[in-house]
Amino acid sequence: MRRGGSVSGAVSLVMIFCVLCLVVFSTLTYVTADRERQLAELGAERAAAYYAADAEATRIVATLARGEEPVTDVEITQEMNWEDDSVLYSFRVPAGGEQELSVRMRLNLDGTYDILSWSTAYAGDWETNDSIDIWDGDF
Secondary structure (H helix, E strand, O other), X not given: OOOOHHHHHHHHHHHHHHHHHHHHHHHHHHHHHHHHXXXXXXXXXXXXXXXXXXXXXXXHHHHHHOOOOOOOOOOEEEEEEOOOOEEEEEEEEEOOOXXXXXXXXXXXXXOOEEEEEEXXXXXXXXXXXXXXXXXXXXX
C-alpha cells in the first residue's frame, strides 16, 4: 500500500498561499477604507467651510443692499460706476483651506442689486519650482 504524503504537502502550500493572499487583500482593503474615510471627512470640512463663507457673503450682500455698512472682518472695496451712477462692491470671504469666495456686486440707484460674480478662487501663495535643470544647449 502506498501513502499519499506528497498530496497533503501540496494542499498545505495552497492553504498557506490562500491565507497570505487573504491577509494582503484585507490589509489593502483596510488601508483603502481608511483613506476614503479621511477624504470624506476632508470633503465634509471643506463643504461646511464653503457654506459658512457663502452664508457670510450673503449676509454682507444683504447688508450692502439695504444701504448699511456690514460689521465684518472682510475687506470690502467700493467703486463708483459713473456710466450708470451705480456703486460696485467687491470682497473675498475665506472658504476653508486655501480657498476663498470672491463676490462682486453692483448696487443700483433704485435700491436693487446685481451679482456680477460669485466664485471660488485659490488663495494660497504660488511657489515656483526651479529645481529642474533644463539643458541650455551647451556640452
